[in-house]
Amino acid sequence: MALVIAQVIVDVSTAAIDRPFDYHVPAQLESFIHPGIRVHIPFGPRKVQGFVISTSDETELDEKKLKPIESVVDIEPVLTAEMLELGKWLKDDTLCFYNDTLQVMIPAALRANYTKLVKVENASVLSEPFQNLLSKDLEVDFASLEKQHLIQELKVHLDTGNATIETRIRQKAKPKLQTVYHVIDASIELSGQAKKQQQVVDWILETNSKSFTIVDIQKHVQVATPVLDALVEKKILKKSKQEVYREIELLADTSIDKVVTLTEAQKEVLETINRAQQNQKSETFLLHGITGSGKTEIYLHAIEEALALGKEAIMLVPEIALTPQMVTRFKMRFGNQVAVMHSGLSVGEKYDEWRKIHRREVRVVVGARSAIFAPFENVGLLILDEEHESSYKQEDSPRYHAREVAKWRAQFANCPVILGSATPSIESYARAKKGVYILLELPSRANAKALPPVDLIDMREQLKGGNRSMFSMELIDAIRDRLAKKEQIVLFLNKRGFSSFVLCRDCGTTVQCPNCDISLTYHRMGEALRCHYCGYEELVPTQCPHCESEHIRFFGTGTQKVEEEITKLFPEARTLRMDVDTTRTKGAHERILHHFGQRQADILLGTQMIAKGLDFPEVTLVGVLNADTSLHLADFRAAEKTFQLITQVSGRAGRHEKKGHVIVQTYDPEHYALVNAQTHDYLGFYTQEMQMRKAYQYPPFYYLTHIQISHPEVITTADYAGKTAEWLRENLSQSTAVIGPTASAISRIQERYRYQCMIKYKREPNLTTALHQLLKLSRTQWEKQGVRISIDLHPSTI
Numbered sequence: 001m002a003l004v005i006a007q008v009i010v011d012v013s014t015a016a017i018d019r020p021f022d023y024h025v026p027a028q029l030e031s032f033i034h035p036g037i038r039v040h041i042p043f044g045p046r047k048v049q050g051f052v053i054s055t056s057d058e059t060e061l062d063e064k065k066l067k068p069i070e071s072v073v074d075i076e077p078v079l080t081a082e083m084l085e086l087g088k089w090l091k092d093d094t095l096c097f098y099n100d101t102l103q104v105m106i107p108a109a110l111r112a113n114y115t116k117l118v119k120v121e122n123a124s125v126l127s128e129p130f131q132n133l134l135s136k137d138l139e140v141d142f143a144s145l146e147k148q149h150l151i152q153e154l155k156v157h158l159d160t161g162n163a164t165i166e167t168r169i170r171q172k173a174k175p176k177l178q179t180v181y182h183v184i185d186a187s188i189e190l191s192g193q194a195k196k197q198q199q200v201v202d203w204i205l206e207t208n209s210k211s212f213t214i215v216d217i218q219k220h221v222q223v224a225t226p227v228l229d230a231l232v233e234k235k236i237l238k239k240s241k242q243e244v245y246r247e248i249e250l251l252a253d254t255s256i257d258k259v260v261t262l263t264e265a266q267k268e269v270l271e272t273i274n275r276a277q278q279n280q281k282s283e284t285f286l287l288h289g290i291t292g293s294g295k296t297e298i299y300l301h302a303i304e305e306a307l308a309l310g311k312e313a314i315m316l317v318p319e320i321a322l323t324p325q326m327v328t329r330f331k332m333r334f335g336n337q338v339a340v341m342h343s344g345l346s347v348g349e350k351y352d353e354w355r356k357i358h359r360r361e362v363r364v365v366v367g368a369r370s371a372i373f374a375p376f377e378n379v380g381l382l383i384l385d386e387e388h389e390s391s392y393k394q395e396d397s398p399r400y401h402a403r404e405v406a407k408w409r410a411q412f413a414n415c416p417v418i419l420g421s422a423t424p425s426i427e428s429y430a431r432a433k434k435g436v437y438i439l440l441e442l443p444s445r446a447n448a449k450a451l452p453p454v455d456l457i458d459m460r461e462q463l464k465g466g467n468r469s470m471f472s473m474e475l476i477d478a479i480r481d482r483l484a485k486k487e488q489i490v491l492f493l494n495k496r497g498f499s500s501f502v503l504c505r506d507c508g509t510t511v512q513c514p515n516c517d518i519s520l521t522y523h524r525m526g527e528a529l530r531c532h533y534c535g536y537e538e539l540v541p542t543q544c545p546h547c548e549s550e551h552i553r554f555f556g557t558g559t560q561k562v563e564e565e566i567t568k569l570f571p572e573a574r575t576l577r578m579d580v581d582t583t584r585t586k587g588a589h590e591r592i593l594h595h596f597g598q599r600q601a602d603i604l605l606g607t608q609m610i611a612k613g614l615d616f617p618e619v620t621l622v623g624v625l626n627a628d629t630s631l632h633l634a635d636f637r638a639a640e641k642t643f644q645l646i647t648q649v650s651g652r653a654g655r656h657e658k659k660g661h662v663i664v665q666t667y668d669p670e671h672y673a674l675v676n677a678q679t680h681d682y683l684g685f686y687t688q689e690m691q692m693r694k695a696y697q698y699p700p701f702y703y704l705t706h707i708q709i710s711h712p713e714v715i716t717t718a719d720y721a722g723k724t725a726e727w728l729r730e731n732l733s734q735s736t737a738v739i740g741p742t743a744s745a746i747s748r749i750q751e752r753y754r755y756q757c758m759i760k761y762k763r764e765p766n767l768t769t770a771l772h773q774l775l776k777l778s779r780t781q782w783e784k785q786g787v788r789i790s791i792d793l794h795p796s797t798i
């Protein structure tokens with residue numbers, strides 16, 4: 001018989017190991033070893049897990065030296081053939097290890113649970129066996145320590161503070177089991193005393209049950225486990241354990257889903273999408289429709305088509321927009337066919353939802369970013385709602401963007417992608433204009449209700465009029481009016497870019513970089529203002545450079561403070577606050593929205609979390625307390641993000657019978673992001689923003705790549721950041737700009753200083769090759785000094 005060899009990606013992420021290793025497949029494991037299955041393998045002195053990516057009958061190595069696979073982790077593959085391909089592409093596209101891309105595609109519950117990192121601060125105090133173990137490699141196999149009875153000793157040292165254990169073990173979420181009773185023979189005679197048992201048998205005979213759970217029978221007969229166990233003893237019943245899924249609690253109102261007749265505009269859009277589905281075309285549609293135009297309705301119909309064609313569908317929604325309302329709408333339409341995935345679920349719940357997909361028990365997935373990896377094998381449609389959201393980009397390795405993964409999967413599966421938004425990202429809209437995407441538009445609300453009027457309130461005028469409160473007189477009056485009418489109010493506090501910039505309260509000036517048209521970022525250390533794009537630096541001014549006012553300071557207010565002020569101004573109002581603090585516990589988000597929907601409060605006060613997806617008929621006033629914070633983010637997308645936020649929040653008002661009104665408070669009412677948001681003019685904003693992007697050479701006209709260098713010592717960090725910049729300047733073409741190094745926005749995280757370089761280029765064919773070399777250089781040489789480099793090829797925020 002031919003030798004069976006498996007190519008395995010080991011679960012160790014370092015540069016030296018980023019390739020498949022050949023292992024021998026023992027005969028008894030042959031039937032299990034398929035691409036996509038995980039295995040236990042020896043690797044050097046350690047035992048690790050790995051993914052089998054392929055099998056073959058030959059190896060370039062000496063066959064006799066091959067080590068055997070020890071055992072399998074799974075009974076069937078956890079990754080599909082598509083996922084293995086996708087992982088390969090993703091590793092190159094995001095410059096990370098193959099192992100990292102494979103790990104990100106499986107649920108947390110399945111991620112390796114066999115190693116613990118043992119970090120010893122003072123090894124000399126440990127006894128010899130430990131020193132031997134630890135001197136080689138600070139990562140040791142915990143299980144083997146356990147076997148060698150060394151754990152006890154380590155614990156002692158833990159207590160004395162000489163060693164710390166960093167737990168890397170994740171509790172494996174065990175499938176939830178329930179006891180099921182199977183009827184073997186109910187005709188057996190029972191003795192006279194066994195009255196309860198007789199009742200059970202009668203019930204079985206009457207209902208002709210073949211199997212049941214204790215909950216099933218308790219609905220009819222008052223019994224406890226011992227009675228059933230007695231019947232098991234008598235061989236009337238047989239007991240077994242059966243897996244059940246954890247039920248996800250839904251608090252939303254089920255009246256949300258109503259059957260509608262599509263408008264002509266909706267029909268046209270849907271037909272175009274459905275034609276692509278039927279013809280198996282991997283086109284990308286950009287669905288630009290104002291809030292309430294019926295985009296979600298299009299998604300639902302398009303998914304129906306996918307199912308009718310015998311295919312599966314993946315629908316992504318940004319985490320904060322994955323409201324119970326949204327989920328309910330999908331559950332009502334597709335029932336048990338839907339799996340839901342978001343970060344609010346426990347590890348176990350996520351695992352259950354994943355298994356429903358893996359076992360083909362569902363055909364639709366609604367989820368946040370990582371749901372793009374749903375292991376379907378027959379995908380017919382991919383949807384990203386709110387495609388402009390930066391949360392679709394993962395900020396740590398692998399730094400993937402769900403939009404790019406969706407497009408890859410669509411290519412693979414020959415099916416369309418829908419990118420939907422009321423405020424498409426500038427890049428996507430530019431692509432649609434160029435014809436790379438197909439633009440579909442829904443310019444009016446489905447129920448023909450007009451968009452609400454938006455008033456911009458100039459806060460500088462308020463200050464002049466002696467109003468130092470964070471509420472303008474106009475907003476106070478409007479709130480009072482709605483309270484009297486018993487209508488509901490949503491107040492939005494913009495926390496984006498919070499406290500990071502300096503603003504003059506008298507004239508609205510923020511301090512800008514003279515070279516970059518980007519707000520300077522406030523650094524507490526040294527009271528300095530810095531530009532993250534070019535490194536320009538100055539001291540925090542004590543006087544406004546524009547109007548000489550002394551009311552210039554860094555800007556910011558917390559939701560709690562606003563809540564206090566609301567209580568002072570409107571003692572009769574009932575307020576619900578939604579921010580990171582009030583939504584920390586599981587289900588809190590849902591509860592707050594549910595209470596508000598039940599009209600248990602008059603005012604909903606919140607941050608970004610409330611900007612999306614909410615649909616409450618009684619909300620007739622939306623107030624934006626500080627529109628400007630996000631305008632002054634140290635980010636070339638600041639205007640875009642502000643326009644998106646204001647447009648989205650405005651969309652929350654007057655969606656139904658009652659007319660809505662939006663009040664936006666700002667220090668900069670002439671800013672084009674606000675002016676265009678006021679008139680609901682996406683195209684107007686797009687045109688102006690594109691001019692800015694072109695003038696200052698930002699995407700989509702130029703590309704940016706972000707490189708971060710970190711080290712515990714500031715001098716070393718700066719030193720290697722300089723080396724990095726120098727290396728880049730030598731190895732990239734003349735036309736490519738290398739900007740920096742500069743200190744990062746957050747200059748120190750987890751005791752590591754951070755510097756960054758930026759690469760700006762129009763065409764740089766050599767880029768990935770060069771960056772791979774840079775990574776190799778840093779991993780083979782700089783890492784010994786403790787220097788770490790991370791590269792983001794497509795940064796979403798800077």
Ligand code: ADP
Pocket residue numbers: 258260261262263266289290291292293294295296297298446447
């Ligand atoms: P979007 O996703 O663009 O914000 P939705 O699909 O959520 O829009 O639709 C907004 C509201 O209009 C929802 O309450 C929805 O039920 C309703 N709606 C959508 N399409 C129609 C239609 N053709 N006729 C009547 N109501 C509709």
Ligand code: ZN
Pocket residue numbers: 504505506507508509544545546547548549
């Ligand atoms: Zn000023």
Ligand code: ZN
Pocket residue numbers: 513514515516517531532533534535536
């Ligand atoms: Zn600058």
